[in-house]
Amino acid sequence: MTNKNLIITFTRNPELGKVKTRLAKTIGNTSALAIYKKLLEHTQSVLRNLDCDKAVYYSVKIRDNDIWDNSIYQKHQQIGEDLGIRMQKAFENGFNNGYQNIIIVGSDLYDLKPNHITDAFNALTNNDVVIGPAEDGGYYLLGMKKMHTDVFKNKNWGTASVFEDTIRNLQNESVFLLEPLNDVDTFEDIKNNETLKALITT
Template structure:
């Protein structure tokens, strides 16, 4: 997005998305951990109350998500959801439904309109779902579903939502909200 609107404006968009994600998730009565590329050295107003902070592992998006799930699910399996900060369409009801569906499925997936997903949840760590996925492509969701099915595991799809990847996505969000 920065290529289209410049670094300064892209940072403004990013901070708006962080503000939104913070507001929605801080009300959830669950343990919340924010994984950062680099933990901010200066205090900020995002993810303070009720949030833990951890450093992301190195690697591609799949390696980072896989390590985060492994950290949370090994050795103590529990319902765990992961989201990015680029989906302002999330609601508390989205999270409630995800946790409810995870009670009866091995995975819950929030499909994004671009072919990826805005939310992924599991109860046990299954690292194979992150292998050989071409991240940031329209193949992410179908390949993830195939990895799940190849292991004879179950999944539930949530409502399809749009995440913010482009200036057009951002303009659409702003026009409607």
């Protein structure tokens, strides 16, 4: 631990047929994998120079020789049956290791910029929780300075109700909202992004 702030990202191991399955229904598994790898590279480039500690949580198996530099990123295995449990375990691990402010961010946001993370940490100075709403009704970022376990329970993950249900859990806390961003799940999410569309092979 070198910093009181920790940024976490979850990643799926980039394997053919196992990532971006909704997107793959439209463009095929090969193109979906290429786009997911591009999104991972983008996320890594956004996070690597931030002034905070960094951790990546792998879905299946921790990898040593990949884009996540071992000298920059702590590496962990996701634990739990659903996304809520896995996120809760990651936050608990961070707080148990002495971090004061912890943020988790998705790894499938081509619009993510370093200022979204720095603004989120700054917001925790005067707020209990910070959330980055996703345009599909979920969220791309969640940050807090103590555990709020309710936000991880009783959610239909991947649906349009997640953000509203999370806000309802936090009605007695001060919550700062970042600007909404578009995370990439379907072809609709990339149809105006020429960089990602260029990765589609026919």
